[in-house]
Every structure is written in C-alpha cells, then in structure tokens.
Amino acid sequence: METKSGGTSIVPHAADAKGDSSYKSWGNYPQATHHRILRPAWMDEITGAVLRENAPLLAYGLGRSYGDSCLNDGGTLMDIRGLDRILNFDAEQGSILCEAGVSLGEILLTTVPRGWFLPVTPGTKIVTLAGAIANDVHGKNHHVEGTIGCHVEQFELVRSTGEQVICSREENPELFAATIGGMGLTGIILWAELRLKKIASAQIEMDTVAFASFEDFIRLSSDEEGAKYEYTVGWVDCLSGRKTRGIFMRGNHAKDGGLRTHPEKIKLSVPFMLPAFTLNPATIWAFNNLYYAKGKAKAGHSQVHYDPFFYPLDKVDDWNRIYGKGGFTQYQCVVPESEVAAFQEILERIARGGQGSFLGVIKKFGSVRSPGMMSFPRPGLTLALDFPFRGAKTLKLFAELDEVVRAAKGALYPAKDPRMSPQMFRLSYPRLAEFRKYVDPTLSSSFWRRVVEEKA
Amino acid sequence: MSQGLAILGATSKIAQEVARLAAREGRELLLVARNEERLEAVAGDARSRGASRVECITADLADVSQHEALWKRIEQAMPEMGAVLLAYGTLGDQDLAEDSVAYTLRELNTNFTSAASLLSYAAASLERRKTGVLAVITSVAGDRARRSNYVYGTAKGALTLFVQGLRARLFASGVRVLTIKPGPVDTPMTAHMKKGLLTASPKSVAATIYREMEDGKAEVIYVPAYWRLIMAGIRAIPESVGKKMKF
Numbered sequence: 001m002e003t004k005s006g007g008t009s010i011v012p013h014a015a016d017a018k019g020d021s022s023y024k025s026w027g028n029y030p031q032a033t034h035h036r037i038l039r040p041a042w043m044d045e046i047t048g049a050v051l052r053e054n055a056p057l058l059a060y061g062l063g064r065s066y067g068d069s070c071l072n073d074g075g076t077l078m079d080i081r082g083l084d085r086i087l088n089f090d091a092e093q094g095s096i097l098c099e100a101g102v103s104l105g106e107i108l109l110t111t112v113p114r115g116w117f118l119p120v121t122p123g124t125k126i127v128t129l130a131g132a133i134a135n136d137v138h139g140k141n142h143h144v145e146g147t148i149g150c151h152v153e154q155f156e157l158v159r160s161t162g163e164q165v166i167c168s169r170e171e172n173p174e175l176f177a178a179t180i181g182g183m184g185l186t187g188i189i190l191w192a193e194l195r196l197k198k199i200a201s202a203q204i205e206m207d208t209v210a211f212a213s214f215e216d217f218i219r220l221s222s223d224e225e226g227a228k229y230e231y232t233v234g235w236v237d238c239l240s241g242r243k244t245r246g247i248f249m250r251g252n253h254a255k256d257g258g259l260r261t262h263p264e265k266i267k268l269s270v271p272f273m274l275p276a277f278t279l280n281p282a283t284i285w286a287f288n289n290l291y292y293a294k295g296k297a298k299a300g301h302s303q304v305h306y307d308p309f310f311y312p313l314d315k316v317d318d319w320n321r322i323y324g325k326g327g328f329t330q331y332q333c334v335v336p337e338s339e340v341a342a343f344q345e346i347l348e349r350i351a352r353g354g355q356g357s358f359l360g361v362i363k364k365f366g367s368v369r370s371p372g373m374m375s376f377p378r379p380g381l382t383l384a385l386d387f388p389f390r391g392a393k394t395l396k397l398f399a400e401l402d403e404v405v406r407a408a409k410g411a412l413y414p415a416k417d418p419r420m421s422p423q424m425f426r427l428s429y430p431r432l433a434e435f436r437k438y439v440d441p442t443l444s445s446s447f448w449r450r451v452v453e454e455k456a
Numbered sequence: 457m458s459q460g461l462a463i464l465g466a467t468s469k470i471a472q473e474v475a476r477l478a479a480r481e482g483r484e485l486l487l488v489a490r491n492e493e494r495l496e497a498v499a500g501d502a503r504s505r506g507a508s509r510v511e512c513i514t515a516d517l518a519d520v521s522q523h524e525a526l527w528k529r530i531e532q533a534m535p536e537m538g539a540v541l542l543a544y545g546t547l548g549d550q551d552l553a554e555d556s557v558a559y560t561l562r563e564l565n566t567n568f569t570s571a572a573s574l575l576s577y578a579a580a581s582l583e584r585r586k587t588g589v590l591a592v593i594t595s596v597a598g599d600r601a602r603r604s605n606y607v608y609g610t611a612k613g614a615l616t617l618f619v620q621g622l623r624a625r626l627f628a629s630g631v632r633v634l635t636i637k638p639g640p641v642d643t644p645m646t647a648h649m650k651k652g653l654l655t656a657s658p659k660s661v662a663a664t665i666y667r668e669m670e671d672g673k674a675e676v677i678y679v680p681a682y683w684r685l686i687m688a689g690i691r692a693i694p695e696s697v698g699k700k701m702k703f
Contacts, residue, residue, distance in 0.1 A: 041469070041644040042494055082644070085472075085497050089504035096504070099497070110505050 023077055026320055027066040029327030029389045029418055032073035032446055041082040043099060043190045049078065050188060051162045056444035059188050061101060061128030065135065066330050067418030068446035069183050075444060078188065080130065086110055087191060094196040095153065100130035100189045105262070105314075107194075108306075112261045116196035117253070117306070119151035123361075125262070125311050130155075130189040135415040136181030136372040138365070140231035140251075140310070143221070146368030147377055148194070149180035155192035160442035164190070169371065178438035181372030183414055185439045185448055203257030204231070204309040209248045210296045214340045214362075218381075220248045221364035231309075235295065236360035237288045238350050238385060246362070247295030254303055262307035262314075269317030273325050323388050330416040331398055332384035334365060334377065339408035343383050346401055350385070353397045357385040373431045373438075376413040384416065395419055414447055425451040459536040459588075460484035460509075464517055464574060465544020467494045469643035470593065472501070473662030474541060479507035486534040488513045488526075489544075517544055518566045520573045527577035539589040539669060540578045542571055545612070547645050553607040560607050567611030572618050579622050582631040590626065591634040591669050592619045596678065598637070599687040603702050623675060635676040636665055639683040656680050 019033040035055055040046055050057065056075035063070055071077075083099035084106070090096070091114040096107060104118055105125035111117065122137040136149040145151070154168035157179060165187070167176035179186045207229075211217050217234050219225065226232050229250035236246035313319050320328065335342045343362070350357055361384045365377045387394055402424055405412065411428035412420050426432055436452075461478050463471050466487035475485055479502040487502070489495045492514040499510045511533040515526050531537070548563040575592065582588040597605055598612030616635055623633035640646055640655045656679065664679045678684040693701070 039644075039647060041647075043497070044493060085501035086504035087497060087500040113506075 019074075020077075023060055023071070023079070024063060025067055025070050025418075026064045027327050027329045027389065027418060028320060028323070028325070029329060030068050030071070030073075030446070032068065032071035034072060034077045035074055036076040038076060038078040039082055040078065040080065043083060046078075046158050046188055046190060047162055047164060050158050050160050050442065053160070053442060056449075057160075057188075057442050058445045059100070059130065059134075059184050061131035062103060062126050064124055064127045064131065066328075066416045067414070068450065069135075069414045069417070069448075070131075071446040072444060073446045080128065080188070083190070089114075091116065094198060095193055096196060097191060097193040098129050099191050101128050103128055104132060109261050109264060111196055112199075112202050112306075113259050115199055115259060117199045118148075119195055119197045120145050120148040121310055123311065124314055126314060129192055129194065130184075133180055133189065133192055134182060134184040136370055136375040136377070137415075138363075138377045140233045140249075140363065142368070142377055143226055143232065143364060143366030144230050144368070145197075146366070147181075147370040147372065147375055149370040149372045149375060150368060151195045152180065152371075153193040153195060155179070156190040157187035158190060159187045160440050173371075175438055177371045177373045178435055179372075180370060181374040181376065182435065182438070183374065183445065183448065185443045185445065187440050187443065199253045199259075201254040201257040202259050202261065202306050203254035203303050204251040204306055205254045206249060206251040206302050206304050206309060208295055208299045208302075209250075210292075210299055211246050211248050213244050214343055217246065217248065217362060218337065218340060218364070220250075226250075226364065232364070234362040235291070236347070236362055236383075237292050238347055238357040238360040239285050239288055244344065244347065245292060246360075247292065247299075251304075251309060257303060260305070262305070262311070266315065266317040268315060270319055270321040273321045275324055326391075327389045328386060329389050329394065329418050330384055330386050331401060332376075332382060332413040332416040333401070333405045333410045334380050334382040334413075335405060335408040335410035336380045337364070339410065340381055342404050342408035342410065343381065345404045346383065346385075349397065349400055349404070353393075355387060355390065355394065355397055357387050360385050373435045374414075374429055376411065376415070376428075378411065380410070382413075384413075389418075414451075417447070420451065422451045459538025460486060460534045461539045461541065462486040462488070462530060462534055462537055462578075464488050464540065464542045466498055466512075467491060468543045468545075469645070469658040470638070470641060470662050470665070471541065471543035472498050473658050474543070474666050475502045475507075476505055477662060477666040479503070479505040479510075482506050482508045484509040484534065484536070486511045486513070486530060486537070488515055488517065488530065490514065490516045517574065518562075518570045520565070520570050523570075523573045523577060527574070527581070531581060537581060537585070537588065539591065540582070541665075541669070542575060542578075542592045545571075545593070545595075545645075546608075547605070548608050550605050550607060563607050564611050564614075567608065568614045568618075571615050575618065575622060579626060579631075583626055583629045586629045587631065589632045589634060589669050590619075590622065591636060591665065593636045593638065593665075594619065596637050596639050596683045596687050600691050600693075600698070602698075634668060634672070634674065636668075636679060637676065637683065637687075638679045639686075654686075 021033045058072035059080050060077045080101040083101040085099045088097040094116050121139045132148050136147045138147045157165045230252050232250040234246050234248045363382050367379045467489040485507050495512050499512045502510045545567045553560040594616045595612040597609040598616045601609045619635045642655050661679045
C-alpha cells in the first residue's frame, strides 16, 4: 500500500535534532552524522529533491566504500536503494539497464540463468551499480577487461541545476568520463546501462599455485602466463617479512556445469560488533598461516561456483563487525611494475610495526584504459591490505607507507581510504584539476572535503 | 494459481515485491496503477526478471465511475486470470481528516469504497470461471479503531468485513479469498514514521503473501504472524480504557 501523491514518499526519514548516524561506511571509521536522510522510491522524485536541497548532498548505496567517500558528515545523504528496478534486460544482445540502486548480486540473479555475467566484478556483489560506476571498480580480470567503466554504455545524471543529462561515449563524453570514478560528485545517477559477458556455465575452472616472492608473482601474472586466464589474483601473507609467500589464484569461466545462481539469502552473519581484542597480531598470524597452508594444500585444479570464487566474504553478512567498534581500514595502492620493491618495503614496515594485516591481495593491472578521469587502476601492480583501525598507531604506519608509495610514483584508492592527505590525493590523480570542472557544487562528501578543501 | 496474476495498485512497494517473485517463476502479470511512468518501470523490472508476459493498464483506481470500463479492459488483457491481488491504499493524515469531512470521505473512498467496487467485479469474474485466488491487503489497523488513525482503520476494517463476505459468497464456486493484514512495513507509505523493531521489510512481507497465495490454505493472515497476537491483545482492551488511549 502506498501514498497516492507522488512526491510524499521522499519525505526525510525521521531523524531527531542530533541528526542520523546510522549510515556508516564499511570500515566503520570514520563515523559521520547526517543532517538529513532522503529515501526516494522513484526516479521521478530525484530531480525535485536535488533542487530543494541546500546542504551538501551525496548519494549512498550499500555502503561498501571503506573510508569516508560514501559519507557526508553534517550534510544530506540520499539513500538510493529504493531505486532497485531492472528496467530492461536484453538477453539476446547481453545488456542490462538498471536503476541506480540495483546491486550487482541482483543483476547476477537475473542474468546468470540466461547465460550472462558481469563484465567486471569487485570482490563483493553487495554493491550498487551506481556505486560501482562512481568508484570505477575493478576485479580479477582487469588485465583483460579493464574496469567496470569500460563496459558502461550510458547513464542518466541529475545535476543540481535540475538538468537531467544522458551521458555516454558519444553524448556528453566529458561528463561521462568525469562520472566514472567520480566518487558521486558529478551528479546523482538515475540509471545506467551495462554490457554483459556471455557465459556457458556459472562455474569457474580454477588453478591455485603457491608463490614465494614478488618476482614469482610477477612471473605468474606475466602477459604470457596471465593471458591464458581471464581471472588472476594473489594473496600475500603480510607477516612473513622478508620471506614473501602467497597463493596465486587464476581461473576461467567453465564450459559446463549449469547456470545456477548464487543463493539469494545469506545464511551466516556476525550479529554484533566483536570486542576489539579478537584481532591481534597472534590471531592474525594464526589466520595467515592457516590460510596459506590451506591454499597450498589445495594447490592444483578445481571447478568452483562463481560465488565462492569471486565473493568468498559475501557468505558472512556484516563480516566487518569482526573488527569491533574501532573499525578497520584498507590500504590499497598501485605502483608501476618496475617498482615492485616498494611492496617488499611495505610488507617489511608492516611486519616491523606488528600491526598485522588479515588479507593482503595483490593483482597485476593491465593496460586497458578506462574512460574514467579519476579511475584508480592503471598499468602496474596493486596491493590491498586490511588493518584493524588502531588510531594514531595505524595513521602513523600509513603515513610511512605513503612515503614508500610516493617514492614509487604510485597512487591510492579513494574507495578504501579514510585518511589520505590532499597532497597524496593530488599526486595520485593527475587529472584532478580537469575533474573539478565537472564536480556539481551541491554534491560533496566527507572524503572530498578532506582531500580538496583548504582547512579553515 | 498457475495462471495470470492481476495486481491492482502495482506500484505499491509490497506489490512490486510480489510481482518480482511471480516474475521469477515466469508467470504472466497484469499490472494496474495510476502513474504510467512508474508502472512502466515496474513492468520493465518484471519482464527483466523473467515474467512470461506483462501487460499494463494505467488507471486511477479510486475513480469508481470508471470501474466497469476498467474491469472490461482488465478481462480483455488477461482472459486467463488465475489470481487477483488488491494492494493499493493510502495511509492518509488523521489530523487533516479531522479538519475536513471531504478529506475523510475521500480517504474512505480510496481505501474502502473503491476497493469494494473493484472486488465486486473481480469476484464476479472469478465466480464465473469457478477458480482462482482473490487476495486483498487490508491492515492490522482495521482490527480496532484507534485515536491516531481511525479513519484509515475504519476503511481497512470495513474492507476486512467486505472480504470476509466475499469469502462466504465465493466458497461455493471454489474461489479462495485471502485477507492479508500486514503490520507496519518499511515502505514509502510509512516513510515519515519512526521505524521500530516491529517494522517489517517489504520483501519478507511479499514473500509471505506470495507463498500464501500460491500454496497456502489460510483465510486470514497477519504479516508478520506475531501481529495476530498483538492485535488480539489490542482488541481485548475494554472501550472504557481504549477511549483514553492516544496510540
């Protein structure tokens, strides 16, 4: 049942005078209090809402950005999960047109039975399509397919002037390029069209190989080796210091095995925040050892469903709660391949700091260029490390890592970041000045204010 | 209900979720709602998710004078109608209703009179075909009139009685009539209200409704089921106490 008058469903979600602090980022750090939450249910409500808004505004999807790029402290959040309709699925040509808040998981539920897969997928399917575009997400097939932005045909953007602009490579190409990886700052995406990938099976043929140095890893992901596999990724044990070791996973879509989708319901969950001491150097060390031993033992060939292959952590709802109230964060950087020594240096500094990192994920990016102006992936190697957030101690370590990344002419990823400096941001994104021309004056985020605005 | 499903008020949140479940099973759908653009979005969603056929009719369901013509179009669009779900309504504003008799009557028309009119046409259709399910979303609010929303409650209460009557009438022809009483659901209709522990998600409410329509046997369901108990308690409050309560 519903109100008959169109505009009423977007009335601000009841928040008391103190504001609403229920919307969080995935890392639970930093926290933000939003002055107002808007929950539109229909695309036709967005333009009016944007025109009425005078506080800084940001669209919020499934909150999987780790740091503060999905938060807007003191401002307004527009929760776009109500825009969850798949407007058209062309199962002949392989394209899907969805409202902004449709999740990648919902897309798979619809397309897999008809033999289509996401052209690019991040490590979780619990992200919205608009969020995936705003962060120009990448996956294990970056060396073949580039980022998700490479497969976006078109989308419609609402600007704070009230204009509704269709953007594609042909139409408004500058705004198209600024919005892909544009962190939600160029306007509110209403819908987007994505090209899909043909699959014959929902299964993945997977190989697992242990590696003992970054050179080993580079050899495994080299063009000759890597090109045989659409999906490649490595996991590194971050506590092993000089003795780098890891597990390399590579795979291709199988030719048989059926077109079964993932289960719609998540069975496991972390029902509450675990106490902070759950993750300490000893438990992390034990986990990494176990993970390595398990991976090494399983080395070889297997056929697995896409769900555990791409989304092992989606099996546990709210897994971020294992990090407790203090939250956690990720440090993800990319450096040119010639600078791989920087990764060794990073791991040594982490080992020395004794702060531990649960998962170190390493991937070689390819040279497929995204249309996105502010896209993070670029040719080179990327390393992503999770850390429990321990305040000043963590910040100090990250500042050290920044020096290493900067010396290696590397870059950091806003979607994962709660703390990079304006200088680090500038160095990471050479097209920043060009991008700023397309930022909508009404739109902003905690992240954006942190990295571009002068401190008063 | 293996044949087509007609949804009256197809752009309501609960109806959209029911349409998705039916679409995934490859069912035929007939969607009726007032806003054409929104209806098209819901229809596109149902087609994308697997509905074998989706027809749309744009109509103001509160406009009783058009019902006869509307029902003809509905029957033409879906001759093999296996089930009808009536899912529209407005929560209304109790304060406005107390200030304006015209508003009160309009709310009663939307939530009761117009529904009774459409259900009469639907009942006749299904009665002739001697098969099908007629499912109607009323509300727990119809179980007892309360100070804070008695206009809405009255309309839903009357609708509940009307549907009970249809059940008795259609029993002989083998048509199943299902009364659905949801508690508060997190939908645009309740966007202005504080959400509590008792607020259900539209997805789970729709799943219960669809399952019950498909293979259930119940006559009256509360969604979630615990509302049956809560409302039994609320109905048991004596008038002498109830009249002093503000909730």
